Amino acid sequence: MSGPLAVRASVVIPEAELRWRFSRSSGPGGQGVNTTDSRVELTFDLAATRAIPHAMKSRALERLGPRLCDGVVTIAASEYRSQLRNREAARDRLARMLLDATAPPPKARRATKPGRASVERRIAAKKRHSDLKRLRRTFD
Numbered sequence: 001m002s003g004p005l006a007v008r009a010s011v012v013i014p015e016a017e018l019r020w021r022f023s024r025s026s027g028p029g030g031q032g033v034n035t036t037d038s039r040v041e042l043t044f045d046l047a048a049t050r051a052i053p054h055a056m057k058s059r060a061l062e063r064l065g066p067r068l069c070d071g072v073v074t075i076a077a078s079e080y081r082s083q084l085r086n087r088e089a090a091r092d093r094l095a096r097m098l099l100d101a102t103a104p105p106p107k108a109r110r111a112t113k114p115g116r117a118s119v120e121r122r123i124a125a126k127k128r129h130s131d132l133k134r135l136r137r138t139f140d
Contacts, residue, residue: 020040039076039078063100
């Protein structure tokens with residue numbers, strides 16, 4: 001579970017850049033909820049890291065702007081009773097978040113016109129509908 005965090009093939013974050021904090025969780029835990037530090041906070045300094053290439057880092061900083069505090073992203077996990085499972089959940093969430101944030105932008109959509117056959121089908125359907133409505137009219 002410990003060790004470098006692989007985001008994608010070209011991006012691996014060393015364990016030394018991940019900061020962990022543990023506290024008591026308010027979630028499930030039974031009698032042990034008041035004695036064990038099962039809540040996990042994982043912080044990663046995105047602005048200062050050298051593990052992510054510059055182009056990907058600037059894209060991630062732009063996309064994660066509202067989630068960052070001074071260039072640092074924080075993930076909290078407290079849904080499980082054990083600290084180990086919460087650590088795994090936090091690592092997975094950070095990896096997924098960085099994967100989405102560093103993804104290349106989608107291709108720009110190229111505007112196209114409808115084809116001649118589709119235009120003719122649309123006009124023919126309109127004419128059929130018009131004829132049907134004309135036949136429903138009552139004549140004096």
